[in-house]
Amino acid sequence: LYIRRFVLLSFVVCLFKAMEDDQKPTQSVAFKKRSTSRQHGVSMRKRYGSDDSSSDEEESCVFSMIKQRKMNPMVQSTLKNNAKAEKQGDLSAVKFSYASSPLEERAGPSDMGATLTDQRETERDKDARAQFERAQKLQKDRKTKGDDKLYQGINAYGGYIEKKDSAAGNAFSGVFCKGPLRAPEFVRRSVRWDYRPDICKDYKETGFCGFGDSCIFLHDRSDYKHGWELERDWEKGRYGKDDEDVHKYEISDEEEELPFKCLICRNSFTDPVVTRCKHYFCEKCALEHSRKTMKCFVCQKNTMGIFAPSKEHISRLGNKHNKEQDVSDSEGLDAEDVFVMDNKVALVTGANKGIGYAIAKGLCKLFTGTVYLTARNEELGKDAVVRIIAEVPKRVCKELRFYQLDISDKDSVIRAKEYLMKEHGRIDILINNAGIAFKCNSTVPFGEQAFETMKVNYWGTKQVCEQFFPLLSPHARVVIVASQLGLLKKISNEDLKKRLESADLKMENLNSIVNHFVE
Known part of the structure; x- marks a missing residue:
């Protein structure tokens, strides 16, 4: 209603002015559509309400008061952004063109990115070394041009004692450097991954995969040589000669079903055992894991700490040497009773008779390494070797040797140590059996009996341990035979x-x- 009245009133006023000014040159009348907002209409109504008292000779100036709006952070508007967009032009007019370069050079840097810098860390001009260099330059300028007494920042302070190192030397030596060191800028790397993404790592290392046939990776145990190994074979003339035997790397069906390395230590089996869930481990690894938890290392099933010797692994290792079958036929031993240790060394002290003789004889039946039978009396020791050879015609041991050793004599122990070090470089099984005991009806004085007994049983055994312990290999075994008379009770x-x-x-x-x- 207000808008209609305003339009009608405007039309009447313009008509009266045109009639009064008919003598003057005619002027064109322009009509402009006003804003439809209520506030603008009210202001216009108030303005024209006071025009009745105005005379023709008076001229009035009409202006609108702009009301300042209080800034409200909760109110957002895009009016300013639209105005800027109109000034800048229509964004849709921007066109993109894709054209190839007529040059024959490849795209990108000419050095193929070899000198690209990595700016993920602190910028090069803002790191500790750059600050140190600027401080050095300021100190040098102050000496030559004089101190201008201006504050240059906390990093511009320098010491009064001149350092001989350069900026690079200080940064890399870490003596006077503050803050992190500057990393190298240009690094070229040639990387070859050990395992391709499509090869199962567990199966390649251990021969076992928990996913079985459902594993999405390839179960491949092929071995590939590195580049330096191929170059070495080529220089020595061995390149390609090892591939003449086509059956060298064939794997039988029986061997493929069993893992060839322990699933815990990832090394070859040592005394292999199997759980109730048919997972294979070294005996030592299985016992150490069972101390922490009774669950299987692979499938997390409760094993109750029960392990059984893996006859399959032991028989496979035995078939490699074709020795366990002979022992089983002659002695009635199972394959699980045989210890396959071809290159290992066992030494028994005081083995010419008694317990030591029985231990050496048992090692010849079960131990595939080298057995050393030692005794103080050389004649009795060699006779013991002859008797064992006669009593055990089909021996498993690689070799049975005699070595004269008096554990109460330090020089004799040192000679034995040097001999073993030269021949084998280690000891895998050390059995301290040597010892003496006087008979009850002996007429030797008690003081002399005590001295001779302790000289062999205590000081001699201690001497052997001190000299031979440095020769023990990893996971070696040490046995000390003692008497019940030594019990604390x-x-x-x-x-x-x-x-x-x-x-x-x-x-x-x-x-x-x-x-x-x-x-």
């Missing part, structure tokens, strides 16, 4: 028993106890 002296039972007992304390007993 046999000791009547309560004070001595407490000293021997103490957890803080050391070798020095034990030596003093033995010396006191002998004295």
